[in-house]
Amino acid sequence: xxxxxxxxxxxxxxxxxxxxxxxxxxxxxxxxxxxxxxxxxxxxxxxxxxxxxxxxxxxxxxxxxxxxxxxxxxxxxxxxxxxxxxxxxxxxxxxxxxxxxxxxxxxxxxxxxxxxxxxxxxxxxxxxxxxxxxxxxxxxxxxxxxxxxxxxxxxxxxxxxxxxxxxxxxxxxxxxxxxxxxxxxxxxxxxxxxxxxxxxxxxxxxxxxxxxxxxxxxxxxxxxxxxxxxxxxxxxxxxxxxxxxxxxxxxxxxxxxxx
Amino acid sequence: xxxxxxxxxxxxxxxxxxxxxxxxxxxxxxxxxxxxxxxxxxxxxxxxxxxxxxxxxxxxxxxxxxxxxxxxxxxxxxxxxxxxxxxxxxxxxxxxxxxxxxxxxxxxxxxxxxxxxxxxxxxxxxxxxxxxxxxxxxxxxxxxxxxxxxxxxxxxxxxxxxxxxxxxxxxxxxxxxxxxxxxxxxxxxxxxxxxxxxxxxxxxxxxxxxxxxxxxxxxxxxxxxxxxxxxxxxxxxxxxxxxxxxxxxxxxxxxxxxxx
Numbered sequence: 072x073x074x075x076x077x078x079x080x081x082x083x084x085x086x087x088x089x090x091x092x093x094x095x096x097x098x099x100x101x102x103x104x105x106x107x108x109x110x111x112x113x114x115x116x117x118x119x120x121x122x123x124x125x126x127x128x129x130x131x132x133x134x135x136x137x138x139x140x141x142x143x144x145x146x147x148x149x150x151x152x153x154x155x156x157x158x159x160x161x162x163x164x165x166x167x168x169x170x171x172x173x174x175x176x177x178x179x180x181x182x183x184x185x186x187x188x189x190x191x192x193x194x195x196x197x198x199x200x201x202x203x204x205x206x207x208x209x210x211x212x213x214x215x216x217x218x219x220x221x222x223x224x225x226x227x228x229x230x231x232x233x234x235x236x237x238x239x240x241x242x243x244x245x246x247x248x249x250x251x252x253x254x255x256x257x258x259x260x261x262x263x264x265x266x267x268x269x270x271x272x273x274x275x276x277x278x279x280x281x282x283x284x285x286x287x288x289x290x291x292x293x294x295x296x297x298x299x300x301x302x303x304x305x306x307x308x309x310x311x312x313x314x315x316x317x318x319x320x321x322x323x324x325x326x327x328x329x330x
Numbered sequence: 331x332x333x334x335x336x337x338x339x340x341x342x343x344x345x346x347x348x349x350x351x352x353x354x355x356x357x358x359x360x361x362x363x364x365x366x367x368x369x370x371x372x373x374x375x376x377x378x379x380x381x382x383x384x385x386x387x388x389x390x391x392x393x394x395x396x397x398x399x400x401x402x403x404x405x406x407x408x409x410x411x412x413x414x415x416x417x418x419x420x421x422x423x424x425x426x427x428x429x430x431x432x433x434x435x436x437x438x439x440x441x442x443x444x445x446x447x448x449x450x451x452x453x454x455x456x457x458x459x460x461x462x463x464x465x466x467x468x469x470x471x472x473x474x475x476x477x478x479x480x481x482x483x484x485x486x487x488x489x490x491x492x493x494x495x496x497x498x499x500x501x502x503x504x505x506x507x508x509x510x511x512x513x514x515x516x517x518x519x520x521x522x523x524x525x526x527x528x529x530x531x532x533x534x535x536x537x538x539x540x541x542x543x544x545x546x547x548x549x550x551x552x553x554x555x556x557x558x559x560x561x562x563x564x565x566x567x568x569x570x571x572x573x574x575x576x577x578x579x580x581x582x583x584x585x586x587x588x589x590x
């Protein structure tokens with residue numbers, strides 16, 4: 072923990088040395104990610120509800136999923152660069168240092184500019200907050216926290232996969248960036264099979280969909296049991312456990328490229 | 331004749347350089363397909379609520395969605411610059427500028443080779459899988475391949491300009507992001523341009539980015555008269571390449587070769 076903070080702080084200070092460049096990176100990160108929010112706005116020029124949800128409600132889903140992803144991405148997202156480090160041989164040096172390779176990978180090149188991404192998600196979420204009734208507001212911080220854990224686990228699983236597929240790290244993008252794209256819209260727009268898959272196999276439905284059904288007091292279109300709405304912490308822990316095992320297994324079978 | 335052989339070689343090198351990374355290309359195709367599926371469901375929900383929106387049927391909207399994903403590789407919709415950008419920073423560009431072939435034509439040949447390979451590795455899989463999972467429409471017009479190729483050329487022309495700006499700026503990240511933003515949003519990649527409101531739609535449909543994604547997709551769907559579509563693409567291809575040639579001359583004056 073201490074070493075993570077030290078490494079992250081060092082990288083953040085390093086990138087802030089070039090002020091203009093740093094500012095441009097923050098604005099870029101904000102603008103690129105805001106495109107998805109703009110797309111939602113354009114869609115709602117043509118309809119009043121999508122999949123049975125109003126603009127504010129979709130913004131609530133977008134905001135909660137987006138904030139959770141942005142936090143996970145800022146803190147641990149760099150782990151997706153594992154295959155670059157394996158190919159360059161720099162992962163070997165991490166293994167012999169007295170700090171966990173997971174911490175080193177996560178903090179390596181810590182991208183402080185990603186607060187741009189976080190900022191746009193926070194703005195959308197705060198605009199959506201009027202749809203949340205006071206009595207159910209307690210769920211919002213909890214769902215963001217579990218969302219961070221789930222996305223971090225997905226990032227870690229994606230990285231663990233790169234021990235096997237050194238030449239195809241992009242495969243992880245389908246689950247990480249694909250995952251956050253999925254959570255931007257109500258799952259009621261997607262096909263039943265897909266929703267079942269992201270409920271029971273890769274539990275992205277617990278990032279914001281299931282808890283949001285509670286917050287917004289909506290019936291589940293698939294008729295899944297009501298306690299699923301409160302099962303997000305359980306799903307997050309299970310997935311985090313799988314991710315930790317996969318990461319350890321990956322480290323154990325890792326063979327240096329010798330370069 | 332010698333020139334033709336040279337450019338054919340460069341085309342082949344571009345193709346082969348990228349074909350080395352088959353696994354990476356297939357992983358990219360997989361990700362494009364996943365995004366295609368996610369976006370298709372959103373469009374289906376939208377078109378079920380508003381049939382005939384933007385002049386497309388439901389099947390046409392789904393087809394549009396998978397075509398945009400298929401265009402990401404060849405058209406480089408994320409706006410990434412050309413490979414000689416690194417050579418500008420390192421100074422190796424000096425060699426490229428004194429070669430007996432012009433930089434513009436040279437890099438065009440190489441980029442077309444890259445696009446040809448990525449068409450096979452990254453465009454076919456999303457299109458085929460999309461057609462297997464959803465109802466899609468087959469290409470209506472025999473002009474589609476030509477329109478597709480022109481889309482690649484327009485994309486090249488734009489990225490050539492973006493890359494050359496590195497000769498004047500020390501940090502090219504800002505301009506690359508701006509390029510990515512403009513290309514993704516105004517090409518039709520994020521949403522079909524027909525969904526944009528009033529004036530924004532008019533502006534978007536006139537910009538070169540439309541020639542990269544929206545126009546070739548419309549030619550596939552038969553939603554636009556082919557000659558008008560091809561004329562629009564040709565116009566932008568000529569304009570961007572002309573500008574590229576002018577900027578190359580300016581860059582040649584700007585470059586100072588150090589040392590001796």
